[in-house]
Amino acid sequence: MKRRTLLLCFLVGAAVLAYLIHRVGFGALVAEARHTGPMFPVIFASYGLVYVCNTAAWRVILGPGENGPTISFWRAYALLASSFALNFLTPMLNFGGEPFRVGAAGRVVGIRKAAGSVLIHNVLRTLSFMFGWVTALAIALVLLPAAMGLDALLAGAMLVSGALIVVILAGHRRDLLTRTLNLLQRVPLLRRLGHRLEDRRPALIEIDRQVSDFYHRTPRRFWQALGLEYVSRWVLALEYYLILVSLGQHVSFIVAFVITILGGLITNLLFFFPYEVGSKEGGLFLLFRLFGIPGKLGVYAGLVDRVRDLAWIALGLVLVWFARPATVPAPPGIEEQQA
Numbered sequence: 001m002k003r004r005t006l007l008l009c010f011l012v013g014a015a016v017l018a019y020l021i022h023r024v025g026f027g028a029l030v031a032e033a034r035h036t037g038p039m040f041p042v043i044f045a046s047y048g049l050v051y052v053c054n055t056a057a058w059r060v061i062l063g064p065g066e067n068g069p070t071i072s073f074w075r076a077y078a079l080l081a082s083s084f085a086l087n088f089l090t091p092m093l094n095f096g097g098e099p100f101r102v103g104a105a106g107r108v109v110g111i112r113k114a115a116g117s118v119l120i121h122n123v124l125r126t127l128s129f130m131f132g133w134v135t136a137l138a139i140a141l142v143l144l145p146a147a148m149g150l151d152a153l154l155a156g157a158m159l160v161s162g163a164l165i166v167v168i169l170a171g172h173r174r175d176l177l178t179r180t181l182n183l184l185q186r187v188p189l190l191r192r193l194g195h196r197l198e199d200r201r202p203a204l205i206e207i208d209r210q211v212s213d214f215y216h217r218t219p220r221r222f223w224q225a226l227g228l229e230y231v232s233r234w235v236l237a238l239e240y241y242l243i244l245v246s247l248g249q250h251v252s253f254i255v256a257f258v259i260t261i262l263g264g265l266i267t268n269l270l271f272f273f274p275y276e277v278g279s280k281e282g283g284l285f286l287l288f289r290l291f292g293i294p295g296k297l298g299v300y301a302g303l304v305d306r307v308r309d310l311a312w313i314a315l316g317l318v319l320v321w322f323a324r325p326a327t328v329p330a331p332p333g334i335e336e337q338q339a
Helices: 003-024 026-036 039-062 073-088 097-109 111-143 150-171 176-184 188-217 219-236 238-246 253-269 279-290 295-323 334-338
Strands: none
Touching: 003 026, 003 279, 003 295, 026 039, 026 238, 026 295, 039 073, 039 111, 039 219, 039 238, 039 295, 073 097, 073 295, 097 111, 111 150, 111 188, 111 219, 111 253, 176 188, 188 219, 219 238, 219 253, 238 253, 238 295, 253 279, 279 295
16 A cells, blocks of 8 residues: 555544544543543553463464474563564554564574464464454344344354355365465456465465464364464453443443454454554444443543553563573474474
8 A cells, every 4th residue: 555545544544533532522531541540550461361362372383392492481472472562563564573473483493383383373363353253243233233234234244254264264275375366366356466466476375385284283273272362352352341340331241342353343444544543443432332332432442442552562662672582402303394
């Protein structure tokens, strides 16, 4: 996407955010922050539990280290928090932290194994998002009143998400990425994109091979890692739940989960807004109102979310200096086997 388009999207998002803050009132937001008060450290710390699940999933993918050195849990935790912080600093791509994680982990387990584990982890994180979407959409169908075609929209979105899950899981057996590239080159409107991606075919073939090998050779670890990532979607809902509790809102954790996941779905659909400016707060404003919660609290929750992001980005950048492990020599033959 061109810089002018990015700038335009950012300005539109900023205008939406400014309008929402003006509509809610800056004084009202300050008053809500006073109510949250001592709960802020708990809210920020709850996000650390999400990283615990993410780290556990990544270490499952890396394996127990029976055939060579592995990465300790807390070193892996620091690497993951650092890479996510670097990702946030590259909006639209979210790729700044992956080379860092591969390079740092590669010093211990080897570059090939580290790269494969990061690629597989990203695939499983994507799958966990989709499983979360299906779960949240199904719950929303039950909780929300059927009005203005909302039930049809939710059901349609749930079916699309479910179909994507089936396609990705089935694709592990049939070279999903390379087949997708072949399909792009045959579709008139997408042919140009397919030709641009052609030079990346070797990388796509390698990703297909590594994900497929992991899926077929160690299915138990595949589902265990995916399960941990799925659990992290539920843990993420703690943030909005704690915010609402601090404001005296009697909302179930289930509702907080649905809002969290559907809010993430909205921002993913509006990915072209840098840093989710406007799209996050606007989406939460609408979702809160759908569930009978004052819309202004959605704007407030979105702003608290941003402060939490900044806090964890700062911590992640600090951890960059401590996350790179010293090189651990692999036993003879390990690197040759990985090659």
